[in-house]
Amino acid sequence: MASQDGEDQRLQKIASAIRVIPNFPKPGIMFQDITTLLLDPTAFKDTIDLFVERYRSKDISVVAGIEARGFIFGPPIALAIGAKFVPMRKPNKLPGEVISEEYSLEYGTDKMEMHVGAVRAGERALIIDDLIATGGTLCAAIRLLERVGVEVVECACVIELPELKGRDRLGDRPLFVLVEG
Amino acid sequence: MFARENGLHGDPRLRGISEAIRVVPDFPKPGIMFQDITTLLLDRKAFKDSVDIFVDRYRDMNISVVAGVEARGFMFGPPIALAIGAKFVPLRKPKKLPGEVISENYVLEYGTDCLEMHVGAVQPGERALVIDDLVATGGTLSAAINLLERVGADVVECACVIGLPKIKEERRLNGKPLYILVEPRE
Numbered sequence: 001m002a003s004q005d006g007e008d009q010r011l012q013k014i015a016s017a018i019r020v021i022p023n024f025p026k027p028g029i030m031f032q033d034i035t036t037l038l039l040d041p042t043a044f045k046d047t048i049d050l051f052v053e054r055y056r057s058k059d060i061s062v063v064a065g066i067e068a069r070g071f072i073f074g075p076p077i078a079l080a081i082g083a084k085f086v087p088m089r090k091p092n093k094l095p096g097e098v099i100s101e102e103y104s105l106e107y108g109t110d111k112m113e114m115h116v117g118a119v120r121a122g123e124r125a126l127i128i129d130d131l132i133a134t135g136g137t138l139c140a141a142i143r144l145l146e147r148v149g150v151e152v153v154e155c156a157c158v159i160e161l162p163e164l165k166g167r168d169r170l171g172d173r174p175l176f177v178l179v180e181g
Numbered sequence: 182m183f184a185r186e187n188g189l190h191g192d193p194r195l196r197g198i199s200e201a202i203r204v205v206p207d208f209p210k211p212g213i214m215f216q217d218i219t220t221l222l223l224d225r226k227a228f229k230d231s232v233d234i235f236v237d238r239y240r241d242m243n244i245s246v247v248a249g250v251e252a253r254g255f256m257f258g259p260p261i262a263l264a265i266g267a268k269f270v271p272l273r274k275p276k277k278l279p280g281e282v283i284s285e286n287y288v289l290e291y292g293t294d295c296l297e298m299h300v301g302a303v304q305p306g307e308r309a310l311v312i313d314d315l316v317a318t319g320g321t322l323s324a325a326i327n328l329l330e331r332v333g334a335d336v337v338e339c340a341c342v343i344g345l346p347k348i349k350e351e352r353r354l355n356g357k358p359l360y361i362l363v364e365p366r367e
Contacts, residue, residue, distance in 0.1 A: 025276075035299055038271070041263070044268075048263060068271075071255040072255050073259075074256075075260055079225075079232065084223040084228075087256070093252075
């Protein structure tokens with residue numbers, strides 16, 4: 001189908017615009033670098049368009065973006081679908097009153113924060129980040145939003161690393177990704 | 182350099198943008214009235230207006246690079262870049278960018294910090310816009326300008342949503358024009 005071919009072409013272009021950097025941040029990790037995607041205006045636009053096409057008629061009023069690369073993809077999507085953008089941040093960055101959610105890392109824990117009052121109970125939200133690995137960060141974001149009564153419609157990422165089983169960690173929460181790493 | 186002095190005098194959008202910004206006293210430390218743009222991002226019309234004003238200004242200036250300063254520059258830069266057909270280049274704190282980088286140190290009130298850009302992101306001769314949410318002393322923006330100029334880019338302007346009064350007197354930064362939407366609120 002024409003639309004299928006068009007979409008496949010866009011996805012191919014997006015996949016090939018992503019640069020892999022070996023051994024970053026530490027040996028053995030093949031880092032998926034989306035900065036090269038951002039240098040290709042057509043591929044970057046296609047990325048946003050694919051998300052916007054999927055979410056524009058889903059009555060989503062909140063796009064929550066995870067610091068920092070979620071801040072790059074989230075706002076253009078939010079603007080296009082008429083939603084507000086809510087940054088989910090590392091500790092002590094947000095100036096106002098926050099709620100926090102702790103989550104595990106490979107070694108130790110980290111915390112994610114959201115401003116009190118940014119979202120209201122009953123709102124429908126999309127969570128966006130550049131990549132899903134183990135799913136720990138996305139799970140923290142889901143918990144933050146659900147704690148204040150928001151319905152998380154879907155998590156959306158540009159890239160999935162399937163072998164890290166983040167999709168399983170999300171359980172029954174829908175996950176939409178464009179390409180696999 | 183303030184939008185209202187640059188043909189946008191009386192533009193009702195500027196008032197909406199200003200009123201959407203929340204002031205948080207004593208953050209990150211006592212005495213600072215922090216200009217919080219997260220409330221602007223919650224106001225769909227005001228956020229869209231702020232992006233539209235920048236896009237209208239820059240769309241015909243032949244700009245091929247929008248460089249956004251981590252992290253709040255990441256929220257305004259990409260929508261502008263997408264609308265004017267430019268690439269988006271993130272300028273980041275140390276050790277975040279995975280590839281080969283160039284670094285620029287700059288002075289803080291106490292101590293120094295560092296801004297990095299990927300090697301190869303920008304070509305010599307490209308026309309660039311630097312974007313951040315707020316300019317205070319101009320230290321971070323100066324570092325950004327230096328990074329871009331070191332690789333031979335032509336920094337056309339620095340754009341910020343909010344500009345502190347200190348900067349207003351100077352009108353330019355490192356010789357580069359500054360374009361600012363609103364002043365800080367009390």
